[in-house]
Amino acid sequence: xxxxxxxxxxxxxxxSMVDRFREHIDQVRAARDAGFDLIVMGQHFLSTPxxxxxxxxxxxxxxxxxxxxxxxxxxxxxxxxxxxxxxEQVATxxxxxxxxxxxxxxxxxxxxxxxxxxxxxxxxVGRLVEGLEVIKRxxxxxxxxHHGRFFHLTRARMMLRPVQRPHPPIWFAANNDAAVMRxxxxxxTWVINPHAKLAVLERQMGVxxxxxxxxxxPFPAELPIIKELxxxxxxxxxxxxxxxxxxxxxxxxxxxGQDKALPEGDSFSHEFAELVADRFIVGDPNDAVREIRxxxxxxGANSFIFRIQWPGMEQAKVLRSIELLAKHVFPAFxxx
Amino acid sequence: xxxxxxxxxxxxxxxSMVDRFREHIDQVRAARDAGFDLIVMGQHFLSTPxxxxxxxxxxxxxxxxxxxxxxxxxxxxxxxxxxxxxxEQVATxxxxxxxxxxxxxxxxxxxxxxxxxxxxxxxxVGRLVEGLEVIKRxxxxxxxxHHGRFFHLTRARMMLRPVQRPHPPIWFAANNDAAVMRxxxxxxTWVINPHAKLAVLERQMGVxxxxxxxxxxPFPAELPIIKELxxxxxxxxxxxxxxxxxxxxxxxxxxxGQDKALPEGDSFSHEFAELVADRFIVGDPNDAVREIRxxxxxxGANSFIFRIQWPGMEQAKVLRSIELLAKHVFPAFxxx
Numbered sequence: 083x084x085x086x087x088x089x090x091x092x093x094x095x096x097x098s099m100v101d102r103f104r105e106h107i108d109q110v111r112a113a114r115d116a117g118f119d120l121i122v123m124g125q126h127f128l129s130t131p132x133x134x135x136x137x138x139x140x141x142x143x144x145x146x147x148x149x150x151x152x153x154x155x156x157x158x159x160x161x162x163x164x165x166x167x168x169x170e171q172v173a174t175x176x177x178x179x180x181x182x183x184x185x186x187x188x189x190x191x192x193x194x195x196x197x198x199x200x201x202x203x204x205x206x207v208g209r210l211v212e213g214l215e216v217i218k219r220x221x222x223x224x225x226x227x228h229h230g231r232f233f234h235l236t237r238a239r240m241m242l243r244p245v246q247r248p249h250p251p252i253w254f255a256a257n258n259d260a261a262v263m264r265x266x267x268x269x270x271t272w273v274i275n276p277h278a279k280l281a282v283l284e285r286q287m288g289v290x291x292x293x294x295x296x297x298x299x300p301f302p303a304e305l306p307i308i309k310e311l312x313x314x315x316x317x318x319x320x321x322x323x324x325x326x327x328x329x330x331x332x333x334x335x336x337x338x339g340q341d342k343a344l345p346e347g348d349s350f351s352h353e354f355a356e357l358v359a360d361r362f363i364v365g366d367p368n369d370a371v372r373e374i375r376x377x378x379x380x381x382g383a384n385s386f387i388f389r390i391q392w393p394g395m396e397q398a399k400v401l402r403s404i405e406l407l408a409k410h411v412f413p414a415f416x417x418x
Numbered sequence: 419x420x421x422x423x424x425x426x427x428x429x430x431x432x433x434s435m436v437d438r439f440r441e442h443i444d445q446v447r448a449a450r451d452a453g454f455d456l457i458v459m460g461q462h463f464l465s466t467p468x469x470x471x472x473x474x475x476x477x478x479x480x481x482x483x484x485x486x487x488x489x490x491x492x493x494x495x496x497x498x499x500x501x502x503x504x505x506e507q508v509a510t511x512x513x514x515x516x517x518x519x520x521x522x523x524x525x526x527x528x529x530x531x532x533x534x535x536x537x538x539x540x541x542x543v544g545r546l547v548e549g550l551e552v553i554k555r556x557x558x559x560x561x562x563x564h565h566g567r568f569f570h571l572t573r574a575r576m577m578l579r580p581v582q583r584p585h586p587p588i589w590f591a592a593n594n595d596a597a598v599m600r601x602x603x604x605x606x607t608w609v610i611n612p613h614a615k616l617a618v619l620e621r622q623m624g625v626x627x628x629x630x631x632x633x634x635x636p637f638p639a640e641l642p643i644i645k646e647l648x649x650x651x652x653x654x655x656x657x658x659x660x661x662x663x664x665x666x667x668x669x670x671x672x673x674x675g676q677d678k679a680l681p682e683g684d685s686f687s688h689e690f691a692e693l694v695a696d697r698f699i700v701g702d703p704n705d706a707v708r709e710i711r712x713x714x715x716x717x718g719a720n721s722f723i724f725r726i727q728w729p730g731m732e733q734a735k736v737l738r739s740i741e742l743l744a745k746h747v748f749p750a751f752x753x754x
Contacts, residue, residue: 099581129577130575133579134578135506135510140510143479163503164498166535177435177471180436197572198502199502234536239464
């Protein structure tokens with residue numbers, strides 16, 4: 083089992099981002115010392131109402147504190163970005179981390195982001211697929227000529243290659259069934275999203291396995307799942323302490339349209355207990371062990387990436403959760 | 419007087435970039451301990467025949483070693499990039515460096531880069547000017563709507579603002595007269611390029627001063643100049659040791675078309691002595707002091723950014739140059 087930490091870079095308006103970033107540095111050191119295997123960040127642009135740093139320079143800085151941990155972008159919004167730029171930045175991060183970078187890709191879903199980057203929503207899949215093809219060809223180090231629908235290169239050559247060969251693992255974020263099938267066809271693994279309920283994910287795991295079989299591809303060695311997690315010494319405190327921050331976060335998701343990406347008419351407009359059940363991991367350490375086991379047994383997940391901070395949640399609580407995980411939760415699982 | 423170091427990230431094909439990056443980390447520590455004020459990197463994409471990391475993640479990682487030094491991108495190729503992406507990445511770097519980031523912009527000149535980013539050469543100035551306007555408006559933190567020739571934003575808002583207010587200093591790289599005039603109109607200062615000879619730069623300083631007067635703008639407090647510099651205990655060794663690397667670098671520049679950006683029919687096709695004279699600073703420490711003084715006196719430069727490594731130049735020589743500068747060159751000037 084592997085454990086990862088989302089360094090949760092969204093913060094409320096008005097707070098000092100210099101102070102928050104110093105706290106992120108301390109979180110990464112704490113995660114390293116606690117035996118985490120991986121730190122990751124997502125990506126958004128124009129993240130109103132939150133302040134949010136950009137993930138690639140932030141991860142590059144945090145890599146200095148990561149020690150033996152892998153460092154990953156769980157999602158780079160590839161349809162918005164130029165594949166040469168992404169290929170070179172990811173290869174750079176693979177150099178900086180000395181071959182420990184994880185390259186996650188996703189479509190994105192926000193109109194604000196699509197407009198800002200001049201990308202039509204219906205072009206996103208085409209841009210992702212073509213962009214990824216260009217990136218993988220550039221990473222061979224060969225001279226390539228490409229004249230596609232979106233990108234043109236004539237005898238282009240990228241001498242800087244990633245440290246990992248043929249390239250860093252390509253993780254696919256996917257919420258709806260079409261995206262899950264694409265993850266099976268094009269990705270090295272599917273990063274199971276934190277938004278959907280367990281029953282939905284179980285059904286989608288069937289979609290994923292079938293798509294793998296159809297493509298003649300093996301089941302991935304590492305199957306990561308992202309989970310909102312909050313652990314406190316007792317269940318009641320855990321629920322009470324995380325509720326305001328998790329509720330506000332999921333309200334913001336709903337206003338961004340993230341819940342439109344959910345399958346089967348699920349939404350985030352629930353009472354908190356209903357929002358938590360079969361979706362988040364909140365409780366005392368024993369609750370966390372039991373919940374993690376359910377996702378292991380029912381989905382086959384073997385790599386848990388926890389987000390334990392949401393905008394406004396104070397540092398001391400994050401560090402306490404990390405400590406409780408290290409002392410009481412990780413020992414229940416075999417590392418590796 | 420301020421002194422900066424270009425962390426020279428271009429390396430020959432085939433060498434280990436992990437090893438080279440570790441050396442860059444050591445260079446930054448050496449520069450910090452030697453009393454440098456600033457580290458910087460340029461930017462290129464598809465840098466055949468060299469291996470080259472991307473500057474923004476590389477600078478973010480090196481910021482961890484920079485201590486009190488400023489950290490700068492002497493050039494970000496703004497016409498190739500999306501202004502929302504650049505605004506957020508630069509603001510992130512300003513957070514990471516706790517308000518010590520320098521934002522340099524330039525047009526670029528390579529056809530390979532323009533094609534890869536889908537930018538017509540004749541659009542570059544328009545993209546730079548419009549992109550910079552969008553970036554500066556985003557950095558106010560206000561909601562902005564922008565419908566320009568290249569970019570569209572509707573009620574977009576970037577909550578993450580740079581630490582420096584109103585924004586990090588905007589440095590303009592400029593080689594030809596039109597670019598120098600643009601630097602005067604739009605930049606906080608002109609970064610004097612390392613390619614042209616002193617007589618050309620003197621004439622262009624007149625162009626710059628006149629353009630500042632025309633725009634009603636004051637002469638900048640900091641006037642940086644980039645110089646290829648190599649210092650050894652004696653002049654003869656200095657010339658001999660740097661010649662193969664500097665010559666090869668300027669041959670690559672010529673093949674990239676950089677010398678087409680030079681004014682007045684200058685080119686890089688010279689014998690080495692002719693290439694060096696009035697252009698590079700190569701010699702013993704006394705030579706370096708004398709040469710620096712000439713650029714101070716004749717141009718008014720008060721911030722020297724040295725490149726002391728070119729593809730293939732070994733680390734020990736770079737570190738020795740840094741040490742000689744600290745011991746024998748910097749003491750001849752008043753810091754500030």
